[in-house]
Amino acid sequence: MTSVPHHYDTTPLAHTDVLVLDYLAAVWGASEDLAPELRDELMTTVADYIAMRRTSAADPLEDPRHILHRLGPPEALVAAVRRGRMPAHLRRPAVPAPLPPPAATASGHLEYAGIALLTAGAVVLPVISPLAGLLLISGSRRWSPAQKTAAWVLAALPALLGFMLVLAAIVFGGGGEEALLLAYLAMVGGAIIAGLSLLPGLAARRQY
Incomplete structure (x- = not known):
């Protein structure tokens, strides 16, 4: 009798992860009429945005529900892309600019x-x-x-x-x-x- 492999991970997904996956699935479904390259770009941008928001040093949002609320309905995102532009709020969170080097004092x-x-x-x-x-x-x-x-x-x-x-x-x-x-x-x-x-x-x- 063959033994069943034990490398399968049967740990259930966290509720927040399920929310993210459902949202990405909704974006994928709503964007089926887009060109493949544009559709892939949209999915990558949305996924990157969620990941960046969760780990942003400036303003981290650990609860994905807040991030998804900021993203808005999947249909609205797809509609904006269909009109030829990526939504402005989909841009990655601004990384704090490094402090400028100390101005050269009038040392002298x-x-x-x-x-x-x-x-x-x-x-x-x-x-x-x-x-x-x-x-x-x-x-x-x-x-x-x-x-x-x-x-x-x-x-x-x-x-x-x-x-x-x-x-x-x-x-x-x-x-x-x-x-x-x-x-x-x-x-x-x-x-x-x-x-x-x-x-x-x-x-x-x-x-x-």
């Missing part, structure tokens, strides 16, 4: 301000302006720590040298005006050199 405004304070600003305020510029540059990500350290050194050493010249002039007396002039030139020159040393890095970053 603070960096340019820092360099301006190091160069032009140093002529007006030899100590305060370069210090403010270096602080702005230190908070920027455009330059590496090594570049920032080099800028601090280039600006600070001449300023320290100028301070020592003024101090020596005060202690030993004489040549005060010359010492002040040399101190001023050292502070301004060091700050300008520090600012100019950062320009190539700034220009190179702007190319990305």
